[in-house]
Structures are given as C-alpha cells and as structure tokens.
Amino acid sequence: MDLINKADSPQRQNEKLQIIVNALIQRAERSSDHSGIAYAQFERAALLEAKVRERTRDLEHTLNLLHESNRALAAANAVSENAWSNLRLATETIPDGIALFDSDDRLLLFNGRFCSGIPDISGNLQVGLSFNEYLHIVSLSKFLDVQEHGSAENWVAWRLAQHRKSPVQFNVSMVGGSLLQVQSRRTASGNTVILHSDVTNIVRLERGRAMEQQVRLLRTTLDHVNQGVCIFDRSGACVGWNSRLDSLLVGASNHAWLKQHLADLLERLQSWIRPDGGFSFDTLKAWSEMQFGRPPITFELTTNKGTILSVFGQEMPDQGFVLSFSDVTADREAGKTLAQMNELLEQRVAERTTELDKALAAAKRANVSESRFVAAASHDLAQPLSAAKLFIASLSADDDNQQVADIARKAETALHSVEYIIEALLDMSRLDSHRANFDRRPVPLNTVLSALDNELSLKAEAKGLDFSVVGCSLVVDSDPGFLRRILQNLITNAVRYTDQGKVLVGVRRRGTNARIEVRDTGPGIGADQQKLIFEEFRQLDHGRDDYRGLGLGLAIVERACRALGHPLDLWSELGRGSCFAFEVPIVSEFIAAPKVAMKSAASTKSISGLIILQVVTDPHLSRALSMLIEGWGGIVLDVTTVDEAITLLKDVDLIPEALVLDGRLKDGQTGLDVYDFVRQLHGPLPTRVITADRSEALLDRCEARQIKIIPKPIDPVELIEFLAGIKAGVSPEVDVSDT
Structure with missing residues (x-):
C-alpha cells in the first residue's frame, strides 16, 4: 500500500510526507514503551525523511525542466506568431486572392483580396469555416452568375466536383461579364490552397486580339473570293466591301460608299444598273429596313455595259446584312444557247417520238393480231380436234376389232401431240402478251x-x-x-x-x-x-x-x-x-382427307339411262359427243342453239339430269344462257361447259354459277367421269343460290 498518491504533484507528495514524518516523531516522543518500538518508528521516520528529501530534489529538477520547457514554448509561440504575421503580411502583398483550407477542409487563412469580386459575402468569411459552408455562402451571392448551371444548387455541385481535383484551374462567371479564374492545389500535408484572379481584362484583350486577327483574315478572304461582297450594319449603312466589288462595279463611284445608307446608294446606282425579272429597288429597300428576321433574298441586276449580276442578300447575327454579287453573264449566255439547243433537241425528240409511237402502235397491232390469231386458231382448231378425239374414243370402244382399236390409239396419240402443241402456243401467246x-x-x-x-x-x-x-x-x-x-x-x-x-x-x-x-x-x-x-x-x-x-x-x-x-x-x-x-x-x-371408297361408273364406261341435254353449235363436234355418250349408254337431247333448247324443254315432258353446253353459240349467245333458262324451270342441274375460251370473263361467269369447264380439245375421260359421277349418285357442285 502506498503512503502517498502518485497522481499528486511533487509538491503535494512532499507536503504529505512531511506531515507523516512529524506525526511519527510526535508519537514516538509520547510513547513510554522502551522495548524497541519507538526505535523502529524512529528508524522508519528517518527513512521517510530521506525519501522526502529525494522526492524534493526530483521535484526541484522537474520544476527546472518545466521552466525550461515554458521558456522554449514561449519562444516557439513567438516565432509562430511572427511566422503567421509574416504569412498574413505576405498574402496581403499578393495581387490575387488566396485562401488556405486544412486537411479537414476548414478555412485557416485568407487575404483581403480573396472573394473581393463578391463583395456581399466578404463579411461572412471567417477562420474555421468549412468548405461546404463557404460554397453555400458564395452560391447565394447576387454577383455570382449561375445561369450556365441553371441553379445555385447545381453550381455548388459543380464546384465540389472541381474541388476534388488537384491541381485544377477554371473560370467562374460573374454578373456583368467579369471572369474570376480559380486555381486549386493540395499541399503535401493535405491542405488546399485556392487562388482567385480577375482575368476579365486579360480575356477581353485576348478576344480583341482574336477578333482583330479574324477581321484581317476575313478581309483577306473576301478580297480573294470570286464574288463581290458589300456589308451593311443594322441601320443599313455600308461598313465595308471587297476588291472584287470594285471590279464588278467599275465606274459606279463605290469608293464613296462608306457610311452611306443603302437607299442613298440605290438612288446613285439607278442610272448605272437596273433590276431584272420583275424585281424592284423598292423591294430591296423594304427588305433592308426590316428590324430583324430578314429572309434570304435573291435577284439579278444588269449594268449599262451588259454585265448580268446575281445578287444574294442575307441577314447577319448582329441584324446587319450582307449583299454578294456574282457575274453570271457567261452562265446566262450559255443558258440561252442551251435553251435554243434544248428546243431543237425537243423538236427532234418529238419527231422521233412520233415515229416511235407509230412504230410501237404498229408493233402492238401486230402483237394483238398475232395473239388474236393464235387464240382464234387455237379455238378453231379445238373444235375439229375435239370432234376427232371423240370419234376416236368411240372407235376405241370397239373391242371386237383389234386393228381398228390399235389405229384409234395411234390416232389418239397423234391428236394428243397436236393438242399439246396448241396449248403450248396458247400459253406462249398469253405469257408474251402479259395477259396471263x-x-x-x-x-x-x-x-x-x-x-x-x-x-x-x-x-x-x-x-x-x-x-x-x-x-x-x-x-x-x-x-x-x-x-x-x-x-x-x-x-x-x-x-x-x-x-x-x-x-x-x-x-x-x-x-x-x-x-x-x-x-x-x-x-x-x-x-x-x-x-x-x-x-x-x-x-x-x-x-x-x-x-x-x-x-x-x-x-x-x-x-x-x-x-x-x-x-x-x-x-x-x-x-x-x-x-x-x-x-x-x-x-x-396439308393432310389429305381419306377418299371414300366407291365403284366408279367411269371404269365401266356405262351411264345407262342418264338423260343429258347437249347444246353444241359445231355439227361434227355435236355428232361426236352424241356418239360417245350414247356409246356409254346415255340418252342425248341434242340441239345447237338456245332457242332449240328452250323449245325442246317446253315440248317434251322430260327433265334432263345433266347439261353439256358449248361455251359459244350462234348470234353471240352462250351455253350459260341455256343454263340460266334451265335453272329457272327446274332449278340448278349438274353442268359442264366445253370451250376453248380461256378468258377471265368466262371463268368468272362460270365460277359465279359454280360450273366447271372442260377445255377443248375435250378429254373423254374427264367427261365420262363427270357423267358417271351423276349416275353413281355423286352430285357435282351446282348453283344453289336460287334453291
């Protein structure tokens, strides 16, 4: 257990030890016990006194060291104060504003020129201010131009982004057009030095120099362009022109144009130039007197020497305007020559076109004639060919005479070849004439x-x-x-x-x-x-x-x-x-539907008892069809015209079971006329139209009545399958619109 508290100061410890020693001495003197306890206490007191003396010496040494440290600290403080004073004096001598922020972005130091361009915030700057607080104060200044950034908050965000960079240099726009250049750099200890410089005059000087250089370049350029150029300010006064305009307007006294208004210049030039194409000087005056928004204008002038000038006027960004003059005399002369040549060429082209139209018309007539000939020939050939095929089909049914049957088959093969040739010629005609x-x-x-x-x-x-x-x-x-x-x-x-x-x-x-x-x-x-x-x-x-x-x-x-x-x-x-x-x-x-199994009457070539009304104009074809159908067992009511069919149906008390009608009948009538009459009497009946006509009109009329066509030359197999299907009870498609 310690007798004193080590946390006490040396003086306090010494005082406590002295009190303890005195107490022990007094106790020893009062004691009557001579057995040695007093001596022990005395000895302890002597030891304590020695420690007190040792601690006293240590205390005195410590106090001496403390006094030395205080003297050194005072000297250092004096040196620091002197250094800060010198630093402040040094910053005040700098022509630009300067500020120092520590590593925690707290303001340590700034001179009187710092933010001097923002006078309404100078009283708010003080040491210890954070960088964010400093930016907030600056953003609220009425002298700061934040238009480029849209708002003060956006400006603060942009300025913080710049602060994170080092080194960095940028310009801050102030109200009134002045510019504040800001340079920011971090030191090795993490502090940030910010320097403000007013660069308004420097920038303006540089811009002026650049403007002068551009003006000289513009003048040099204008003197070398092929057009004459004359520039006017917003009031319409002439402020400059190039040398090319002098050469274009020789004798017009254009050297006295400077500061002259356009209206005055036009009055002076009226005896020397005149506008063309219905354009007038009054129109140009009215255009020049517009305050802003002048649209581009183009017109032509002719000098008294015959020179034609094309003039183009356009407004400039400062509401002035410029007129450019181009010599187009040669172009206009060439244009006249080309126009004359064009008229001559058009005349020749018209003549050649007329000749070509005549040749084309002749070719079209020849083509149409050829197509008509092929179609007519195909139709005319189809009639006897169908008859021949049907006659041969009748002969081939004679199974008792093998020689006749063989001859019939050979003739049928030959007729198939003829039929193929006719169909090929007809297809070629349709494809070539683009009528397909x-x-x-x-x-x-x-x-x-x-x-x-x-x-x-x-x-x-x-x-x-x-x-x-x-x-x-x-x-x-x-x-x-x-x-x-x-x-x-x-x-x-x-x-x-x-x-x-x-x-x-x-x-x-x-x-x-x-x-x-x-x-x-x-x-x-x-x-x-x-x-x-x-x-x-x-x-x-x-x-x-x-x-x-x-x-x-x-x-x-x-x-x-x-x-x-x-x-x-x-x-x-x-x-x-x-x-x-x-x-x-x-x-x-496509999945084909299963076919219904049935016995085809065509395989037996028997349509015994089936009544067929046959209306066919050609007698040979009519006779061949009758022989073929009757050879299969059918009963044929054979007529050749619509009137005969009407008379027959009215006279006999029979209703035909099928109709076989020729596509074309006499006097412009068709087999469909017969069908329409029969449909009115007995309703729709199974019908086939036999024809060599492959026109869309006939196809449409047949489709409207749900009638199929058997093309000529007639295929006997297709015909017998149609009739046999009726006999077998398989009704082909019929028109049911009236039933």
Whole structure:
C-alpha cells in the first residue's frame, strides 16, 4: 500500500510526507514503551525523511525542466506568431486572392483580396469555416452568375466536383461579364490552397486580339473570293466591301460608299444598273429596313455595259446584312444557247417520238393480231380436234376389232401431240402478251404430283425407265394450272430425253420455300447450252431423228416461273443427267382427307339411262359427243342453239339430269344462257361447259354459277367421269343460290 498518491504533484507528495514524518516523531516522543518500538518508528521516520528529501530534489529538477520547457514554448509561440504575421503580411502583398483550407477542409487563412469580386459575402468569411459552408455562402451571392448551371444548387455541385481535383484551374462567371479564374492545389500535408484572379481584362484583350486577327483574315478572304461582297450594319449603312466589288462595279463611284445608307446608294446606282425579272429597288429597300428576321433574298441586276449580276442578300447575327454579287453573264449566255439547243433537241425528240409511237402502235397491232390469231386458231382448231378425239374414243370402244382399236390409239396419240402443241402456243401467246392472269391460291402439292404420276408413268414405263414421284404433304402458293403445266413440261422433257436409267420427281423443304426437283439420267446439257434451251423453238440435237415437239416446253417453264416469282434452277452434266428445280412459297402442311371408297361408273364406261341435254353449235363436234355418250349408254337431247333448247324443254315432258353446253353459240349467245333458262324451270342441274375460251370473263361467269369447264380439245375421260359421277349418285357442285 502506498503512503502517498502518485497522481499528486511533487509538491503535494512532499507536503504529505512531511506531515507523516512529524506525526511519527510526535508519537514516538509520547510513547513510554522502551522495548524497541519507538526505535523502529524512529528508524522508519528517518527513512521517510530521506525519501522526502529525494522526492524534493526530483521535484526541484522537474520544476527546472518545466521552466525550461515554458521558456522554449514561449519562444516557439513567438516565432509562430511572427511566422503567421509574416504569412498574413505576405498574402496581403499578393495581387490575387488566396485562401488556405486544412486537411479537414476548414478555412485557416485568407487575404483581403480573396472573394473581393463578391463583395456581399466578404463579411461572412471567417477562420474555421468549412468548405461546404463557404460554397453555400458564395452560391447565394447576387454577383455570382449561375445561369450556365441553371441553379445555385447545381453550381455548388459543380464546384465540389472541381474541388476534388488537384491541381485544377477554371473560370467562374460573374454578373456583368467579369471572369474570376480559380486555381486549386493540395499541399503535401493535405491542405488546399485556392487562388482567385480577375482575368476579365486579360480575356477581353485576348478576344480583341482574336477578333482583330479574324477581321484581317476575313478581309483577306473576301478580297480573294470570286464574288463581290458589300456589308451593311443594322441601320443599313455600308461598313465595308471587297476588291472584287470594285471590279464588278467599275465606274459606279463605290469608293464613296462608306457610311452611306443603302437607299442613298440605290438612288446613285439607278442610272448605272437596273433590276431584272420583275424585281424592284423598292423591294430591296423594304427588305433592308426590316428590324430583324430578314429572309434570304435573291435577284439579278444588269449594268449599262451588259454585265448580268446575281445578287444574294442575307441577314447577319448582329441584324446587319450582307449583299454578294456574282457575274453570271457567261452562265446566262450559255443558258440561252442551251435553251435554243434544248428546243431543237425537243423538236427532234418529238419527231422521233412520233415515229416511235407509230412504230410501237404498229408493233402492238401486230402483237394483238398475232395473239388474236393464235387464240382464234387455237379455238378453231379445238373444235375439229375435239370432234376427232371423240370419234376416236368411240372407235376405241370397239373391242371386237383389234386393228381398228390399235389405229384409234395411234390416232389418239397423234391428236394428243397436236393438242399439246396448241396449248403450248396458247400459253406462249398469253405469257408474251402479259395477259396471263394468275389465279394464285393454296395448292396441295400431292394433288398435282399424284395426277402427273398417273398421267406420265405409263409413258415412262413404256420406255423401260424407273419412274418415281415422291409424295409431299406441303401446300404452296401458286397458280394450280400453271404449276401443273410447269411440272408437266419438266417431267415430259425428262422422260422424252432419257433413254435409260430413271426419272425422279421430289420436293425438298428449303426454309419457307418448297424446292421441287425433276432429276433424270439422260444425256445431260453442256454448260454452253444451258441458257439457250429456255429459248422458244430451241431443241438440242442428241443424234435422234424421232419427233421431239416444237421446243416450247422449257420456254413456257422459264416464262411462267419468272411471272409467278418461282426461282428456276438447272444443274446438268454431260453423260450424267440433269436436274431442273424451282422454288415455291410454302403455305402450310396439308393432310389429305381419306377418299371414300366407291365403284366408279367411269371404269365401266356405262351411264345407262342418264338423260343429258347437249347444246353444241359445231355439227361434227355435236355428232361426236352424241356418239360417245350414247356409246356409254346415255340418252342425248341434242340441239345447237338456245332457242332449240328452250323449245325442246317446253315440248317434251322430260327433265334432263345433266347439261353439256358449248361455251359459244350462234348470234353471240352462250351455253350459260341455256343454263340460266334451265335453272329457272327446274332449278340448278349438274353442268359442264366445253370451250376453248380461256378468258377471265368466262371463268368468272362460270365460277359465279359454280360450273366447271372442260377445255377443248375435250378429254373423254374427264367427261365420262363427270357423267358417271351423276349416275353413281355423286352430285357435282351446282348453283344453289336460287334453291
């Protein structure tokens, strides 16, 4: 246990020890015990007195050191005060404002010029002010221009962002146009020194020098431009022009223009120049007297020497304006010359155009005549051809005479070739005359492929070819008739020119398109011939003498594909074969409905007892149809005109079960007129129109009545299937609009 508190000062400790010693001595003197306790107490008191003396010496030494430290501290304070005083005096001698912030961004020091450009805040600056408080005070000053930043708060945020950088230098705009340059730099100890400099005069001086330099450059530039330039201030007084204007207005005394108003100058120039094109000097005066917002103005002047000047006037940013003068005499003379040449050329072009129009009209007439001839020839040929086919179909039914049947089949084959040629010529005529109206619709590919497979497989098998058509469930967007014709021509061509091997027809999906391919193992086509084969009447010579057609098949394919937008492609190699392909847009997947199994009356070629009203104008065709239908067991009511049909139906008490009507009858009447009359009497009946007319008008009229067409030359199979379907109870489509 300590007798004294070590926290006490040396003087206090010494006082306590002295008190303890005195107390012990007094106690020893009063004690009557001489057994040695008093001596022990005395000895302890002596030790305590020695410690007191030692502590007293330490205290005196400490006090001496304290006095020395106080003297050193006083000297240091004096030196510091002297240094701060000198620093303040030094900052006051600096011509710019200066301030010092410590590492905690507290204001330590600033001179009298600091923020002197912001007099309404000078009384609010004091040592110890934080940097944020300093910025807040400055932002509230009425002398600070914060327009560039939008608000005082935005200015404070911008100034804080600058404060974080070191070193940094920027300008602060003041109200009245003065500029305060601020430089900020941090010291090694983390303090920040900020220096304010008024650079208004310096900036103005630099701007003045730059302006003078720009003026000299502008004058030099204007003296070297090809146009004459005259500059006017906002009051309309002339303040300058270039040397080019002197050369353009020689003799106009333009050296006396300086400070002259535009109106006065125009009065002086009226005897020397005149405005052109209906423009007047009054218009120019009114334009120059506008206070602001003058629109650009353009006009022309002609001098008394014949020089033509194009003048362009435009307002300048200071509401003054400038007039530029360009010598366009040569251009106007050239323009007149060009106008004369243009008139001459237009006259020649008009003459040539008239000649070309006449030639074009003649060509159109020839083309129309050709198209009409082909259409008429096709129609006229279709009549006897249909009759011939029907007569031959009647002969081929005679199973008892094999020789007659063979001759009939050969004649039928020849007639099929004639029919193909007529159809090809008609298709070429329609495609060339751009009269082909395509009936684009969703077409199930499998329907077209299976029909062509049935039609052409026998011909391929007769040549010993491996013929294969791969089915496809896709539905494409195309014209069903032309799509079938394209594929028929390609497959027929492949079978015709392939002597051994195989012909393969299939479809590949390629993105959103179906790529239809016809491949064969024929002789192939050389690279130099692959473009020529698509020309009409072009056939390749493969050393064979048999009849190969007119060479129109591939020409029809190429033109139909181009018109329908189906890209056509050809790969071929001599000795290996060929692949013709074209792409058609896919509409959707198609799943064919299951067919109803039934016995077709066409297979038996018997329509026994079926009553058919037949109205056909051509007697040969009418007789051939009658013989064919009667050979199948049908009963034919045969007439040739509408009147005969009306009379017959009124006289006999019979209702026909089917109608077979010619498309064209006598006196401009049609088979549809007969149909309309019969429909009024007995309602709609199953009807087929036989015609070689492929016009859209006839197709539309038939579709409106839901009647299908059997094209001429007539296909006996299509006709017997129609009649046999009625006999078998399968009603074809009829017009039910009136039922």
